[in-house]
Amino acid sequence: MEDTICAIGTLVGESSINVIRVSGSESINIVNKLFNKDLTKKETYTITYGFIMDKDEKIDEVLVSVFKSPKTFTGEDIVEINTHGGKTAVNKIMELLLNNGARLAEPGEFIKRRFLNGKIDLIQAESINDMISSSTEAARKMSMKGISKELSKKINDLKDNILPIIANIEVNIDYPEYEDAVVVTREIIKEKMSYIQTKIKELVDTSDNGLIIKNGINISIVGKPNVGKSSILNSLLGEDKAIVTDIKGTTRDIVEGSITLNGILVNLYDTAGIRETNELVESIGIEKSIKKIDDSNLILFVIDSSSKFEEEDKKVLDTLKDKKVLVVYNKIDLANTKIKELEKFDSIEISSKEPDKIELLKKKIIEILNLDDIANSDFTYISNARQISLLKKCLEITYKIDEEIKNEIPVDLIEINIQELWQTLGEITGSVYKEELLDEIFSKFCLGK
Numbered sequence: 001m002e003d004t005i006c007a008i009g010t011l012v013g014e015s016s017i018n019v020i021r022v023s024g025s026e027s028i029n030i031v032n033k034l035f036n037k038d039l040t041k042k043e044t045y046t047i048t049y050g051f052i053m054d055k056d057e058k059i060d061e062v063l064v065s066v067f068k069s070p071k072t073f074t075g076e077d078i079v080e081i082n083t084h085g086g087k088t089a090v091n092k093i094m095e096l097l098l099n100n101g102a103r104l105a106e107p108g109e110f111i112k113r114r115f116l117n118g119k120i121d122l123i124q125a126e127s128i129n130d131m132i133s134s135s136t137e138a139a140r141k142m143s144m145k146g147i148s149k150e151l152s153k154k155i156n157d158l159k160d161n162i163l164p165i166i167a168n169i170e171v172n173i174d175y176p177e178y179e180d181a182v183v184v185t186r187e188i189i190k191e192k193m194s195y196i197q198t199k200i201k202e203l204v205d206t207s208d209n210g211l212i213i214k215n216g217i218n219i220s221i222v223g224k225p226n227v228g229k230s231s232i233l234n235s236l237l238g239e240d241k242a243i244v245t246d247i248k249g250t251t252r253d254i255v256e257g258s259i260t261l262n263g264i265l266v267n268l269y270d271t272a273g274i275r276e277t278n279e280l281v282e283s284i285g286i287e288k289s290i291k292k293i294d295d296s297n298l299i300l301f302v303i304d305s306s307s308k309f310e311e312e313d314k315k316v317l318d319t320l321k322d323k324k325v326l327v328v329y330n331k332i333d334l335a336n337t338k339i340k341e342l343e344k345f346d347s348i349e350i351s352s353k354e355p356d357k358i359e360l361l362k363k364k365i366i367e368i369l370n371l372d373d374i375a376n377s378d379f380t381y382i383s384n385a386r387q388i389s390l391l392k393k394c395l396e397i398t399y400k401i402d403e404e405i406k407n408e409i410p411v412d413l414i415e416i417n418i419q420e421l422w423q424t425l426g427e428i429t430g431s432v433y434k435e436e437l438l439d440e441i442f443s444k445f446c447l448g449k
């Protein structure tokens, strides 16, 4: 039998309430030892007002909820204690629970039990974790699609399409005399696999959107010194985060900030102006800037409209390689020049000091990165690294099956790969799993979840 576990489910601090969750077959008995009323007589889904006692001493005034197995979060008996906020009452009650037979839950242990008792699949579990760490509306919407099984449905639909193929091949092999069974030919497999492959490919392709929604978009602001990079960062953020001066080399380290565009998190990185320098600190900053360019989804290449396109600008251009670039002609209040070398890029003219121009810049970013499309989509994307890598493996398997069909390999040999495809899809939802994998997944959850 599983131990009875307990943990604080809320963030302990100055708040109105805290919730302690106790789950396991002994949960009602353990809390009952500390409560001034008889919990064993309570029906499931009831809340009782009373006091947590340490012998004769009242520890806190609480509400105790009783949920009886099997229709509960974990599938086990659960008792939840709503204590007063702050840290003293909740900590004292935890101490009493631990002294009376409960064990402190490991991170994610409640939800692991929920999974093991068949209440949710792995996609749902991982989506709950995503919901907890989400910081934008888009991320919330996407995790909700996972929690409400819409993603799982897509995977299960694929499995449902594969299973009859496997079953029919098996019948063909085991009962060749059974004439009613459809004889699965390579043609039939080809047709069915084409649907499955298209659906898997769709999920893999749209996972880029999923990753953008989950992790946000990285935009680096680059350019030679003094073109107005830090001013643009500050205007986009709406606060004076980076120091702005007319002294070259002012920004030496990367200054970060984030905004939300169309409900999507956008991480902005103001970099040190790239130029030749003998100054050690500045040159380390420049090296960091160049690295940052590599993991950016978009580069704002800032040009000072009032100055010439010089060797220094060319040096910056060289560092951009094949990145997606938006040329930002800044300081158009002073002058207006277009640079021939930059004609192949998208561009916009702004002055960092004019708010309506900054709004135009935001619109342009939304347009270039298709953020409108993502924001108006249905948010059913895979964004979890484990799930993405398994889906990619599935796609590879379908390519192998294509190849086998082309090479006229016997159906019973092709079946081996179809089986593997079915198995791998099962790993995504967790209908097939290894114990170590579960530990790895659930240890990422916060305590009390």
Ligand SMILES: Nc1nc2c(ncn2[C@@H]2O[C@H](COP(=O)(O)OP(=O)(O)O)[C@@H](O)[C@H]2O)c(=O)[nH]1
Pocket: 223, 224, 225, 226, 227, 228, 229, 230, 231, 232, 243, 244, 245, 246, 248, 249, 250, 251, 273, 330, 331, 332, 333, 334, 350, 351, 352, 353
């Ligand atoms: N006239 C004008 N000056 C600007 C504009 N943007 C920035 N500056 C000035 O250009 C100088 C360098 O700005 P800064 O943001 O520190 O440039 P960075 O070195 O690229 O980060 C400062 O004196 C800013 O006030 C602009 O749009 N118009």
Ligand SMILES: [Mg+2]
Pocket: 229, 230, 231, 242, 243, 250, 251, 271, 273
């Ligand atoms: Mg700067």
